[in-house]
Amino acid sequence: MKTPTIVTSEQWEAARQQLLVKEKELTRARDALAAERRRMPWLAVEKQYAFDGPQGRLSLLDLFEGRRQLIVYRAFFEPGVFGWPEHACRGCSMVADQVAHVAHLNARDTTLVFxxxxxxxDIERLKARxxxxxxxxTMTDEFDTDFGVNDxxxxxxxxxxxxSVFRTYFINSRGDEAMGNTWSYLDITALGRQEEWEDSPDGYPQTQPYQWWNWHDEYTNAEPAAEWLAKIAGSAEDPNGPRSDADKQAATGCCRPTTE
Incomplete structure (x- = not known):
């Protein structure tokens, strides 16, 4: 293995700063692409689909669980798939292993299901294992064929x-590699992250950055803690701005002892 050049700390930092310029360009391009997704036309779902769940038969609308948005990942776990019946597809299992706590998505009025x-x-046994x-x-009809996930x-x-249910976006193949964290899921939805800095159509729901964040076991509280709201007051971040990590930590109180 031919290793890169060994440098001093100053040279290493200079190289990092040079690469950081391109990384920020990529971040801004990704934000711009997400903004285009939020302007995608909607496709009406006219057919009625049925799914089996732990409590019985459900419609596609039922899968929303009362929230505004729904994300459905088609995972291959069924007879004929390598690993059956002990395991789901290896790739789909890797995706499942990387899914962040769904409470954060739920807080943005979004439900994620497989x-x-x-x-x-069999699904309950696999999840427990x-x-x-x-x-x-469990899909019971042509949902997978109709939405491009049968093969x-x-x-x-x-x-x-x-x-009325509408299809707003679809991603597969290597596009699914990015899926798993809260931000990547929200970025493919029609409403996005729903934060004020985003370029979204007029009237879309948006709140101040940081304001809605919470511990995943405390989203049931009606409002964020007053202490948290006080820390973030006036600290909304421009994602394209030059603020340093230290500035952002000082503004939000993140990663700093609360006794300071």
């Missing part, structure tokens, strides 16, 4: 307006 063709008893907790449903994994995003 869907396969395996019966519910692998330590997965996301909702996972390959993929992630579909939906939104509803009353009883």
């Amino acid at each position: 869907a396969s063709r395996a019966p519910q008893p 692998m330590g997965w907790t996301m909702p996972w449903y 390959w994994h993929g992630t579909n995003a939906f939104i509803h307006d009353g009883d």
